[in-house]
Amino acid sequence: MPRFMGFVKMAEGIGTPPKALFDAMDVYIGERAASGVFLDGGGLYGTEDAVNFVVSGGEVTQHDGPYAEAKEVIGGWSLLKYDTVEEAVADQRRFAELHAEHWPEVTVISTLRQISDGPEVPED
Numbered sequence: 563m564p565r566f567m568g569f570v571k572m573a574e575g576i577g578t579p580p581k582a583l584f585d586a587m588d589v590y591i592g593e594r595a596a597s598g599v600f601l602d603g604g605g606l607y608g609t610e611d612a613v614n615f616v617v618s619g620g621e622v623t624q625h626d627g628p629y630a631e632a633k634e635v636i637g638g639w640s641l642l643k644y645d646t647v648e649e650a651v652a653d654q655r656r657f658a659e660l661h662a663e664h665w666p667e668v669t670v671i672s673t674l675r676q677i678s679d680g681p682e683v684p685e686d
Contacts, residue, residue: 564650566641566675567640567641568603570638572637574609575608579665582664583665586660586664599644600642605638606635612627
């Protein structure tokens with residue numbers, strides 16, 4: 563059964579979502595958890611305490627948040643399991659529609675990516 567990662571990207575510092583969205587998401591996630599689709603997930607704090615490690619030229623540097631150049635940040639994530647890719651895409655659309663319905667004044671990007679069972683190791 564394919565597994566997927568869902569991400570929600572939005573502008574930093576846009577405030578707390580309305581209670582109606584929280585209520586709708588409780589129902590949505592509860593149904594998917596009961597059916598075994600929703601495995602785990604949650605919201606993320608802002609970048610004020612984030613830490614990035616950048617690898618470049620064989621060196622590692624640490625960059626602490628907040629990041630003034632960040633226009634959009636990942637605000638939440640989910641780990642999901644579906645029978646088919648088509649089912650996953652349709653359900654991610656429903657997730658996005660809940661945001662459009664209950665928090666229409668913000669721009670949210672809902673991303674779905676399939677998790678690799680790899681890694682695909684290069685041959686010598």
